Amino acid sequence: xxxxxxxxxxxxxxxxxxxxxxxxxxxxxxxxxxxxxxxxxxxxxxxxxxxxxxxxxxxxxxxxxxxxxxxxxxxxxxxxxxxxxxxxxxxxxxxxxxxxxxxxxxxxxxxxxxxxxxxxxxxxxxxxxxxxxxxxxxxxxxxxxxxxxxxxxxxxxxxxxxxxxxxxxxxxxxxxxxxxxxxxxxxxxxxxxxxxxxxxxxxxxxxxxxxxxxxxxxxxxxxxxxxxxxxxxxxxxxxxxxxxxxxxxxxxxxxxxxxxxxxxxxxxxxxxxxxxxxxxxxxxxxxxxxxxxxxxxxxxxxxxxxxxxxxxxxxxxxxxxxxxxxxxxxxxxxxxxxxxxxxxxx
Numbered sequence: 001x002x003x004x005x006x007x008x009x010x011x012x013x014x015x016x017x018x019x020x021x022x023x024x025x026x027x028x029x030x031x032x033x034x035x036x037x038x039x040x041x042x043x044x045x046x047x048x049x050x051x052x053x054x055x056x057x058x059x060x061x062x063x064x065x066x067x068x069x070x071x072x073x074x075x076x077x078x079x080x081x082x083x084x085x086x087x088x089x090x091x092x093x094x095x096x097x098x099x100x101x102x103x104x105x106x107x108x109x110x111x112x113x114x115x116x117x118x119x120x121x122x123x124x125x126x127x128x129x130x131x132x133x134x135x136x137x138x139x140x141x142x143x144x145x146x147x148x149x150x151x152x153x154x155x156x157x158x159x160x161x162x163x164x165x166x167x168x169x170x171x172x173x174x175x176x177x178x179x180x181x182x183x184x185x186x187x188x189x190x191x192x193x194x195x196x197x198x199x200x201x202x203x204x205x206x207x208x209x210x211x212x213x214x215x216x217x218x219x220x221x222x223x224x225x226x227x228x229x230x231x232x233x234x235x236x237x238x239x240x241x242x243x244x245x246x247x248x249x250x251x252x253x254x255x256x257x258x259x260x261x262x263x264x265x266x267x268x269x270x271x272x273x274x275x276x277x278x279x280x281x282x283x284x285x286x287x288x289x290x291x292x293x294x295x296x297x298x299x300x301x302x303x304x305x306x307x308x309x310x311x312x313x314x315x316x317x318x319x320x321x322x323x324x325x326x327x328x329x330x331x332x333x334x335x336x337x338x339x340x341x342x343x344x345x346x
Contacts, residue, residue: 001067001145003085003132004164007115007125008060011046014112015039018099030079030109032097046095052120059115061091061123063132066108068146069171073107075100081143082109088135090124093117106171176235179205179225183239187247193255196248197262209263210241216256 008014016039021027029036034045050059065085067073073081082098096113115123140147167174186199200207200223208229210220221232221241233240 001065001071001136001140002164002167003136004064004066004168005128005132006062007058008062009058011050011060011112011114012039012043014060014062015042015097018097018110018112021099021101021103026103027099027101030075030082030098030100034095034097036097042097046114049095049114049118050116053116053122056116056122061113061115062110063113064108064110066168067106069106071107071145073143073145077143078107078109081139082111084139084142085135086111086113088138089128089132093119093121094123104168106168108168175226175228176230179223179230180235180239182225183223183235187244190248192249194258196244197258201262207262209259211259211263217252218259
């Protein structure tokens, strides 16, 4: 089961969305402790309690609980599961309404709750993703649902909305969770760099090291799994190179040859820890770089860098002329002179 949480400011919008599903015959109310009626009336009822904490910006809690395609629950079971989820997340004295939608291939419910309790206290959202994941694993066991791998959540990167939506759409566990589990297994079985690389390859993972041409020092690592490249740090702090070498015996000079032998060959995309898939570039690394200078664009490599996708990328100059410190300084001087001339004219 996958829980997708959203916190917002406006009850009306999320209520209107769910009520539209009801009107279209694509959903119905399972349970509520507010009066089910018109959207504006329900919004006013939520806002009456919200006024106990007028300075709270995001009082709206909206979560969808999504079952794998092969799992099924009755309305009574889903209502009980939804109530258990609310209780487990701290919503034990709050307004809520629970909808079941029937417009997707997978079964799912939506719960709208007020973060402001009847007592005036506010339900904490601290580490709500981690708490939700632990709770979901327990509920999977309690209600006999398919269980995702029970892996460590500490120091591991959380899922993005796109990853959650893809998992819901396909019914498959998120790739990041699978990769994190395989990485944890490889680390636990490895004592040195050679063993770590061997374990990675046995799990279908190819490492890509960021190596300084001058010093030979490894500054980062990426992992290619099922034609998708993940930067180590995007999987969580535990899988950054600086943390990996805390768990294995690594020496720069001794392990240099091992790393170079097992490194993914460079492709056309320039950057730090970002390499394109071999299928996107028919030539060697030099050919890929040459194609960039002639204006030909390689197909975009499949990679997972979340919001940091462009960080570290080095774009080719449009005029094909290399930048130098002298040229940059010269242009800066020209700009400052132009500004001075404009100032004198004024």
